[in-house]
Amino acid sequence: MNEQERVLGYPLRRGAPDTELSCSRCALNRICLPAQLTPPEVRLLEGAVVRGRGLAAGARLVHAGSPMRALYVVRSGSAKACAITGNGDERVRGFFLPGEVVGLDAFADGRHLCQVVALEPLRYCMIPIRRLEKLMDALPSLRCEILRLLSRAIEEAQRLRLRAGFSGARERFADFLLDFSHRLERRGLSATQFRLSMSRGDIAQHLGLTIETVSRILHAFTREGWLEVHQRHIKLLNLQALIALRGA
Amino acid sequence: MNEQERVLGYPLRRGAPDTELSCSRCALNRICLPAQLTPPEVRLLEGAVVRGRGLAAGARLVHAGSPMRALYVVRSGSAKACAITGNGDERVRGFFLPGEVVGLDAFADGRHLCQVVALEPLRYCMIPIRRLEKLMDALPSLRCEILRLLSRAIEEAQRLRLRAGFSGARERFADFLLDFSHRLERRGLSATQFRLSMSRGDIAQHLGLTIETVSRILHAFTREGWLEVHQRHIKLLNLQALIALRGA
């Protein structure tokens, strides 16, 4: 399989030119923003969407502190959001997979507080914020969808916060793996075999652990027969064990 | 000073009947929802606001899993939001002070995922969700304000998550005290002398610590001359030390 055509395992249709821009025919449209919209509404949305240039791994999709110009949606590849601390080092706040919306935290004061960095070659769509506002006036269902997305992000952040506060390293890591697996599955990819697009350091940051601990846990899970690791490739062998560990 | 008139230190104007319902004359209107609205817009909002009955300490403002019927705003008193785990025990997600909006996390699927419990006698306003939606159609600036609130809640939750993952117990506790102090100050109350309306257990839950650790840290801070404690009353003596500890 040509690696160019399977960035993060996401299949690009051969012959579908990259310049094509149609939410209705996009393979992500069940996951992405238009999921709840009627076909005529989707057509209005399409008119507002701009296709971004591709980004190389390591390039920034949004810069910390930059004014909010648009919402972004990952088309292929993946990215991480990082807050920058006073000392200049970064804290990984989260990861974005295809179909996920980037930039929701910038409504608060019109600026992006995190930088968003491509973890691998990244393609994306964007909806300029002015057009989005006009569209929200015209389409109450789009407005609702945006509210839902924001609300879900709150829910998710709070869940992660409680996880960070209350569970041990193994639980957190199991939860991370299961969450990643679940998100891939929703995109029609394998829930049990995948490549982690982020470094051990990024995972550790995200979970509030050290690199060493992440490495040791991975080793421990392997020893227990719950998974196999080869570099960044993961094969989950015992989902039940991971689910039991995470708790409910 | 009559305790009835100073719930959480928030002064109720004598002679202002509790049945009064006017956002424009409400002492909280610089903090609450209408902060960004023009006077005519506020009048429209007023028409949608319903005054809730008072709640006794320990009573629930919203029940976990109940359908979202309204957004609530604390008028006086304070409350905590708790997630209920599979085992039935609660995890404190956050606290609400006068002027703060309760229920934003319910947009995601139309149900409240947390219960919200009064920590002391509580009075509140509510905006039925149907009316709110109509108002958002009519008032783009209200829609923006709601987006801002949601976005700020994401930001806050993520900040707390990173805090839980990366800093030690002392740092977390200093951050908690400073946050509480800051929120009181915004309400025109003392930033250095206040009563914590929640139990040590609630604080511990919220910070991902144990009761014993909270107690010990309070003791340690006292020994270092940074604050004085008498039951739930706190007097901060050295804000700079706390700020330095929290980090930036």
Place this chain on the structure above:
DNA sequence: GCAGCGATTTGACGCAGATCAAATCCGTCC
């Protein structure tokens, strides 16, 4: 005033995970 009970404090101890250090792996550039 006193009994009773939950909330809080204090002390002793153990462990999970951080920290420090060194070895090894892997991709990349000459």
Place this chain on the structure above:
DNA sequence: GGACGGATTTGATCTGCGTCAAATCGCTGC
């Protein structure tokens, strides 16, 4: 191919905070 540098693994040690246990405080009702 060989050398370099960053990423990852592995090992040894240290420590902050959780856990368990007991004492003390402060409110409520009698």
